[in-house]
Amino acid sequence: MQTPASLSPTPAWRFPLLVALALAALLATYKPYYGGDVVEYTLATVAIADHGSPDIRLEDIARVRALLPGMFTEPFDLLEQGMRAGEQKLYAAFVRGREGSVFPVHYFGYSLLAAGPFKLFEALGIPPFKAFQAVNLLAVFALALALRRFFGSEAKAWLGLGLFMLCGGVLYLHWSSPECVSAACLLAGLLLYASGAPVAGSLLAGLAGQQNPTIVFFFVFAPLFKLWLDYDRALGFGANLRAQLTRRNLAGLAAGAALFALPPLFNLWQFGVPNIIAKLFSDPALVGATRLASFYFDLNQGMIIGVPGLVLALLVLVLRPRADGRARGALLLAALLTLALALPALAVLNWNSGAAGVMRYAFWAAMPLVFALLVLLRRLPRWPAGLQVVLAGLAAIQAVAMLHAQRYDYVHFSPAAVRMLTWAPQYYHPEPEIFAERAGNHDNYIQPDKHYVLQREGVAVKTLVHASNLQLDAQLCGQGARLAPDLPVTPSAYGWRYIDGPLRCVAGSQPQRSFQYDAFKTGTAAALVSGWSTLEANGPGWNGAWSLGTRSRVRLRLEGGPAESLLIAGHYLAPNRQTRVVVNGQDLGWQALDQAGLLPLPPAARAATLDIELEHATPQAPGPGDPRPLAFFLREISVRQLPGKP
Template identity: 45%
Template sequence: MTTLPPAVAPRSLVQQRSGWRMLVLVLVLAIALLALMAVRKGRLMGDSAEYLLMTAAMASHGSVDIRKTDIAQVRGLMEPHMKVHLDALEKGLNDSAVTVPLPGFYRGLDGKVYAIHFSAYSVLAAAPYKLFQLTRINPVKCYQVVNLALVFVLGLALMRLFDSAPRALAGVALYMLSGGLLYWNWSSPECMSAAALLAGFAWYCSGAPVRAGLMVGLASLQNPSIVLTLGALPALAWCLQPGMPLRDGIKAALRPRPLAGLLLGGVLFAVPLAYNQHTFGVTSIIAKIGTSKELIGPGRLHSLFLDLNQGMIIAIPAVAAMLLLWGWRGMERAQRNRRALALLLCCALAVAYSVPAMMVQNWNSGAAGVMRYAFWCAMPFLFLLLWRLRQAARWPRALLAGVLLVQAAAMQAASGYSETEFGPIASFVMRHAPSLYNPEPEIFAERASGREDYNVDAARAYAYRVNGIVMKAMYHASLPDVATALCGKGQSTSGGKQGRRSKGVWIYLNGPIRCVAPVNVTPDRFTSATTVIQGQGWSVLEQPPGKPAGMWSQGDVSQLQIAYAQPGAYTQLVIRGGYFDGNKRTRVIINGTDTGWHDLQAGTPVGIPNAATTSTLQVELRHESPRSPGPKDGRKLALFLLQAGVQ
């Protein structure tokens, strides 16, 4: 008698549908990401020299110490301008006395040279790098593989969060439009860290804590402050379950699987610390040589979140607006309170992430529009919006479409400039309302000068110009001659108002500010010059022996007319001369406005009323005590005019 195998029970309809949804997600997402790779060349951006050399080293000899053969291997992959840096690095390899052969590299305790960034990102890229070498594909595309592989993993996490392939794909699209599109093709770990962090939030709060711990730990390998997420995840999960008592939330966090996930993330975080201790003798070589606690402050915190060139607001303008304006609709009070706690927790996380970032010396570092730190620091807020969408039975399609369009526009705008250029929003504000934008001095200096150099020069003035007109300028308080620094020798500034001080010593000037050559006309040229025209109340031109020619005032009042082509070009009237006995001051009236008494012998400039709209000055000088010099000269003299002009 033949024994038949036991019948296999068919999967439930729910399981079959879930399997089909996962298959659809995998296929669509894989095809989309592969297509993205196919149409874009790999780019070396960010800390490319470090990561590329570590990748080449790992692919060649299975370790991340940098050798001459590694430098030779990457020369053809890097831009020509990097040759001088690679030469310096190669030279430093041979000299054991050189501790830092090139910024970004440091000699370890074993005498070998290593990159100062941890190698996890490069180790992950080593296998595709080697494969591309063998298949004659540009090895630089290995970073596309690592970045998009994490985006794919994010898609799997969002599939668990939504249990819907279209919604999971929409979530991936929202991630890409919140900074992912800017950094997926960079040879630096920002895209990997952000995707892993967002996946960690999604998996932990949807009941997969071990996978969440793995993702958060992976993200923290290159950006250590992300490890703080592990302490916040249990509290965040409780906040998102409005009906759960606090005691039950604590019990849920202490179950074996959540604890195992948090422990796994903590172990991964500890790997770079152990590596740094073993290799350099400190837990973080970057913290030792490239950071300063004195740099932490409200200015940099504001800059990370709200700077109009590189702040987080540039990355997620519509996401933030939708979260704040729609994320609370239709909720009961208890649920709103819990959601408010979740938002406060996410704000605290984002600030905590940013504290180590604020210590770095090169604040205005390589960026694709949005600051690299601001990109992944935004993930807690993006997750909150995704969780709110998870709870919605029907998505607000019109609203969400608008958000996606605004985010797409934000990505397009951010992709058009680098860390040495002003972005379109910052440029617009500086053209129309410059007093509203006062960035960190390093940001303004490097973008105004068009070069990255975090040692801002106190001996020069930095300016943002439009058609030759300074719309905003910045200078150090110790600079003796701002006008010369801005405009060159022999010129002065016209217009502008002093604005906010940054860090106490950097002063902003808000334009428009024009550079103009001062106009100074002597009386012998009054009749031939069109700028200054002599009016009533003056005597004849005189030339005292060995002294400049001049002209005495005659009577109680003397008049001048000064005209120039450009309204607002000058802000001060300058009249110089010498007083006759008994006269020490003159009342100066400009275009009918009495400016008060002035000592014209001292040459003190007089402010021009309504200078911004004025191009002709009707000047009336009322003398204090005009008198006759003697019986043979009946003129009433007060001021011997030597020069008149504007500046």
């Protein structure tokens, strides 16, 4: 890597003092925004400040209620009721540890940092939860110092700080959640490691990764960046590699990894798993092309919403005829690091979660791209007038992006998405959860037995439906009618599909029969013959029975015409994802029953009595206290019949 330019002969204290004064002015001017996982972090901060431990007690809830009167009443009520009743399963964001103590599902590192400022501000009569802003601003201060070291220039460090703010920093600076800390510390860590400060850089990255664990990939990519940027072709690969494996570099990586390891060690001690959030609130089956495209390109919360100017600037600089090949390689590594940060995040259950424009994951995952641009700028011997015009354009585009992000919240479509849905809805199909919640202006679970419609002036623009919803015709067309078969349909993910444009119905409907919990319990028309556990009544969506072992059989007896097709609805226990279906001896193949929708029956299988055999590939015990080999939870079997008598 090129050596930084000589520092200007200005006092060393001037830059940090000016940055500190600017950040203090922001702290004094703006109120904290209580967004994200604020219920967890406020309670954990009070707990650490008051009794020196992160376990949540009833008096902590009372304290936060008093400090935030009228806010988050329902979560506090649910948590308090569960704690008083001694319930094992509490309000979703909290779990019991090994001795029955209550902890937030998110690690308490961010709250630990905020506990000191909290006590100080409370003693001074300052709103104590401005402590979160103080922690965020301290992370930005560390980033400013890293930028000055990286560039060796105060002016360029200020520009770098402005770039961070315009790439999402300004959106999350005052949030009571750790997104700003994760983003600023990740970027600062990359800058410091690349400029020869591996211990400080790795420690900041370890701190960033405590709340967002995919940042662990820093410890793979930071050494690769340094190796690539410092690479001397005359020495050969072995000598270059040995030059990076210094005691200082290794000690820095080890120290940062140790700091990063504190949350998984705490989780193992208290909950028996490295990451309680991954266990309770993620599903690897959600990782796929739909969410990956959404992460980067969704017009409501994708990364492109937060960094359009940054992406354009990178393309302009690396596609120049005389572009630096070393810088192009750095951009490729940055893109790979961004992808590594994104992929694990795709498994989260709550995809359309609280955000300030660009989703929280995409904000800090964009920092490697910011780092790549800073590397490009540092490697230029001078900044010609053309480059200055590019930077000005970058700043203007990014400023517009930040203004755009502040015009809507996470349960409404962005202005950009509204324009796309108005002018060209057939080309834009958001990830299903994003569409369902923003079309209905609510934050709730998306349910396969419902449909979600976006209307303009009373006319459907786009309708989201699930393949397993056999009541869809009746819901949208009424009894005795069905949706026109030639409507434009676009498949999405997890069994969801979009109907583009106005809905049309045609006369006529097909006889169908649904068998659920009551029918299984009676056992007359629908009998669970073998391979099933006891019927369970756990509420809507969870009334039914778990499969037991590798094979399960069901027998259905129909009145009227023979079956033409059937739908088997339910849920899987990971790692099971598919089931082999055999009906009346006819093999229908392996099917993802939670997504497949109607399964057409071959003529040889069509009858008034259906003998259905389900084969499960990998039955699993759900936990140490439940040794049953489970795979699929059967909720409903619906059958469409041919008219007439068999």
